Amino acid sequence: MEKYMFIFKGGFYEDSNLSPDEVQGKMGQWYKWVQDLQEKNIYSGGEPLLKGGKIVKKNGNKFSVTDGPFPESKELVGGYFVISAKDINEATEIAKNYPDFDLNGSVEVRQVMKIDM
């Protein structure tokens, strides 16, 4: 088994005017997905990320800290999962259960490098 990171992009609820009924529906879908992965023992963790934040860079000896990131909102990272799968194909299949495709969200699936200790 390999580890994969799902990077969730876009699909921000703040922009989509969901009704209380729709919010409840979404909550149920996410809850079910997490629980499903946990039951299969392939869920290592994950969290949603808040909007905004800072970008830290260093030029020579000088740090620069700016507000951001402000990419197009459909590219903005909104959260991540780490899951286990046999290979990238299986991981991709799992990613298809992401509940927010209908809000223009997408999932970037990336393999986590194994570190030999």
Add this chain to the structure above:
Amino acid sequence: MHSSDKDKSSQIVEHLFRREAGRMTSVLTRVFGIENIELAEDVVQDTLLKALQQWPFTGIPDNPSAWLFKTAKNKAIDELRHNRLNKKYSEEISELFNSEWTLTGVIKEFFSENEIKDDQLRMIFTCCHPDLPPESQIALSLKNLCGFSIKEIAKAFLTNEITITKRLSRAKDKIKEGSIKFEIPAGSELEKRIKNVQSTLYLLFNEGYNSGKQDILIRTDLINEAIRLAELLIEHPITEIGNYRAEIYALLALMYFHYARNPARTDDNGNILLLKNQDWNLWDKKLIVKGIEYLERSATGNKLSEYHLQAGISYFYVTAENFEKIEWGKILNLYNLLYEMNSSAIIGLNRAIVISQMNGAEAAIDEIKNLSFEQLENYYLYYSTLGELYLQTGNLPEAKKYFEKAIQMTDSEPEKKLLRTKLEKLNHMH
């Protein structure tokens, strides 16, 4: 969503968020003041989104409602802490700030169970204020009390979101002018205002019951919301005064009797069925029993309201064994009383239909000719009823004329279809 035993999300009641959104909006509106109702709406939305983002990871709390209210309360405290010096909130809360109370203490009081009940009632009276146009009252109620989105309200009214947005913002502008207060009216004002709430709830109910609306799910939602809000009125001590409660019981009985007949009103293809063609076994017995229970409770006090009479009429329909066993005489007696109380032409028309069952179509046509045409001119049932009655007398050209006019006058596809079928049959008879 498929739910298994293990799936705890299925333990959350359907429409919980919608319902709690209404309750939270009421409390927060009281805290922030009616002028800041949008702020209340934003806090509610933030609260629900927080649940959406946390519960999948933390698990669903044992008491979801308590979690939501606690979160909303903390958000309200944050808001007041940050902005209380430069923003105007409700007078009530501003006064409390100047006293010995701490902010947290004040807010905690506002979020007690009894206060929440009062606030919901305040919200009902605000949304159903007679200074607002009736369609705005319904839209506002659905938004603020029932947690519907603009999109969902538009769907319920078979209209677009722009129309509903306009309706809501006009209502909100009116509220912000200051004449509409967020309060439970008292004294002589109360009677007038409770009457208006009742008629708005009945309109809301009819919006859902009206067969012209295609979407079954949203129709049932509206029916349930109208009933739920009427039951909220019943549960509040304010309706113990006078005969209010008896009248609301009658309204509820009427709603339940109609609701019980709902599954039988259309066939599998959504075509409307006439009463005599309906499968009476499909009527929901549980709802009928509930209606009868409410009707019995409505029989207190000495005042007979229109709702009492209408519920009484419905009672004789839903408790008849079949169409042939309907006791038309008893129904006509009630219609006579109703017509005395409110001689609207629409009630007169319905009364005439009962007369046709007892004394024949000719007698009914004579009754209808005495009604005010002005009130019936735009009412398609006026034309379809006359079409039906003329058909019964054998006057086919007149029948045809009225059916054609009725088709023109209704927007409802199922109604049009029913009328066209009748016209076709009629053309064969020619």
